[in-house]
Amino acid sequence: xxxxxxxxxxxxxxxxxxxxxxxxxxxxxxxxxxxxxxxxxxxxxxxxxxxxxxxxxxxxxxxxxxxxxxxxxxxxxxxxxxxxxxxxxxxxxxxxxxxxxxxxxxxxxxxxxxxxxxxxxxxxxxxxxxxxxxxxxxxxxxxxxxxxxxxxxxxxxxxxxxxxxxxxxxxxxxxxxxxxxxxxxxxxxxxxxxxxxxxxxxxxxxxxxxxxxxxxxxxxxxxxxxxxxxxxxxxxxxxxxxxxxxxxxxxxxxxxxxxxxxxxxxxxxxx
Amino acid sequence: xxxxxxxxxxxxxxxxxxxxxxxxxxxxxxxxxxxxxxxxxxxxxxxxxxxxxxxxxxxxxxxxxxxxxxxxxxxx
Numbered sequence: 001x002x003x004x005x006x007x008x009x010x011x012x013x014x015x016x017x018x019x020x021x022x023x024x025x026x027x028x029x030x031x032x033x034x035x036x037x038x039x040x041x042x043x044x045x046x047x048x049x050x051x052x053x054x055x056x057x058x059x060x061x062x063x064x065x066x067x068x069x070x071x072x073x074x075x076x077x078x079x080x081x082x083x084x085x086x087x088x089x090x091x092x093x094x095x096x097x098x099x100x101x102x103x104x105x106x107x108x109x110x111x112x113x114x115x116x117x118x119x120x121x122x123x124x125x126x127x128x129x130x131x132x133x134x135x136x137x138x139x140x141x142x143x144x145x146x147x148x149x150x151x152x153x154x155x156x157x158x159x160x161x162x163x164x165x166x167x168x169x170x171x172x173x174x175x176x177x178x179x180x181x182x183x184x185x186x187x188x189x190x191x192x193x194x195x196x197x198x199x200x201x202x203x204x205x206x207x208x209x210x211x212x213x214x215x216x217x218x219x220x221x222x223x224x225x226x227x228x229x230x231x232x233x234x235x236x237x238x239x240x241x242x243x244x245x246x247x248x249x250x251x252x253x254x255x256x257x258x259x260x261x262x263x264x265x266x267x268x269x270x271x
Numbered sequence: 272x273x274x275x276x277x278x279x280x281x282x283x284x285x286x287x288x289x290x291x292x293x294x295x296x297x298x299x300x301x302x303x304x305x306x307x308x309x310x311x312x313x314x315x316x317x318x319x320x321x322x323x324x325x326x327x328x329x330x331x332x333x334x335x336x337x338x339x340x341x342x343x344x345x346x347x
Contacts, residue, residue, distance in 0.1 A: 015323065024322030029302035070322075095303065125285045197298030198286060232285045233298070259303055 013053035028066035049078035062089035089268035116265035122254035128225035137223035316345035
């Protein structure tokens with residue numbers, strides 16, 4: 001594996017895998033700002049195989065695996081000979097809807113991956129109903145960052161739900177992407193979001209255990225909608241098995257839009 | 272045959288694509304939408320858009336999509 005030094009190396013590798021591809025397949029959709037952050041923090045590594053480029057991102061005690069391949073055969077051959085996939089826990093996300101995903105999981109399962117969890121995307125279309133803006137929710141402050149990250153780490157699965165790194169958390173707080181509710185000086189809950197133009201996505205919505213059933217979650221969600229009055233499309237990913245969360249999101253008008261994320265893992269599940 | 276705007280509207284009916292000059296910056300299309308759009312364009316125009324062309328700059332607005340379609344052999 002080679003350490004990636006510039007975004008250009010990534011784009012070149014993707015272009016090479018795409019060149020002449022008959023059935024190009026990928027799970028790598030890098031957003032430039034995130035890509036730069038991974039490179040700056042030396043988290044991104046790559047391997048090149050005939051007809052395929054593989055990327056590995058270190059995250060806590062495991063790695064995320066991303067691929068760009070000319071077709072399924074190139075992907076399978078690359079996976080079989082990949083040094084980076086031989087050791088250590090690794091996860092990969094296969095995103096798509098319906099039959100578009102059918103051919104990929106078996107390729108990974110033949111290489112020792114196992115189905116770890118499944119996320120589904122929910123969407124809410126249309127202008128949100130907003131309250132009058134009176135709320136004890138506000139943007140998290142710099143000093144809230146570490147506590148907010150701990151709350152996320154304690155509330156979500158690091159292997160399946162793409163948790164932010166400390167520097168991503170710090171950046172999100174600075175960029176006003178994290179709403180917080182505090183009670184008696186303590187962080188009671190947070191809502192971490194990403195907004196682009198007319199679309200916004202909730203990445204994490206969590207309430208600390210001792211503050212549950214005190215309307216902290218609803219305060220956060222209502223404030224989130226209040227400050228996104230011009231947004232037309234709201235999305236989020238939720239664990240398909242988390243009925244409690246899905247019920248809450250449905251209450252706010254979210255519904256499945258058909259997109260699924262199959263998270264597969266190797267080296268961390270008894271086989 | 273449907274127009275590009277009609278296809279976009281089928282994928283994301285909540286947005287006014289005719290009013291935008293940059294679908295990506297305006298948040299109207301994400302990476303997953305692009306994959307859906309490519310499949311719809313391929314089917315509608317009887318073409319196969321190359322994988323090398325599935326990049327955000329080719330999906331910024333109706334004009335860039337039409338340039339891509341012509342380059343891919345579509346009669347529009």
